[in-house]
Amino acid sequence: MExxxxxxxxxxxxxxxxxxxxVDAINVRVSRAPFFGVILIAIAxxxxxxxxxxxxxxxxxxxxxxxxxxxxxxxxxxENAGRRSQESAQEKLNVLAExxxxxxxxxxxxxxxxxxxxxxxxxxxxxxxRH
Numbered sequence: 001m002e003x004x005x006x007x008x009x010x011x012x013x014x015x016x017x018x019x020x021x022x023v024d025a026i027n028v029r030v031s032r033a034p035f036f037g038v039i040l041i042a043i044a045x046x047x048x049x050x051x052x053x054x055x056x057x058x059x060x061x062x063x064x065x066x067x068x069x070x071x072x073x074x075x076x077x078x079e080n081a082g083r084r085s086q087e088s089a090q091e092k093l094n095v096l097a098e099x100x101x102x103x104x105x106x107x108x109x110x111x112x113x114x115x116x117x118x119x120x121x122x123x124x125x126x127x128x129x130r131h
Contacts, residue, residue: 020084027081030074097125 016024029035046063053059101121108114 020080023077023080023084026074026077030078094125097121101125 043063046059050056050059053062101118104114104118104121108118
């Protein structure tokens with residue numbers, strides 16, 4: 001079975017670049033309850049700061065701009081973490097399929113049906129990379 005670059009990166013000690021390490025660290029923090037609390041506190045502080053702003057429009061613009069920037073950054077980071085997780089799960093499925101096809105090939109004997117199933121399974125391994 002062919003291995004893609006992602007698989008080789010995961011197997012090496014230096015497989016994760018600084019960006020991926022940063023994404024993992026952020027993902028761990030963002031996916032927990034304290035981050036939700038921080039967001040609630042930030043919104044409360046924003047709401048309480050209304051008297052300090054010269055106009056309601058600027059006050060609302062501050063929230064919209066900040067939340068749009070935060071949303072975009074979190075989207076990019078979480079998508080990266082999700083993609084890597086999906087690639088990891090797919091590699092595990094490929095390894096299981098390869099092991100199963102080897103077992104089936106060993107047990108096939110004279111069964112043409114079993115050999116055909118082995119070929120179908122082997123063709124399916126890595127199919128996501130060909131599409």
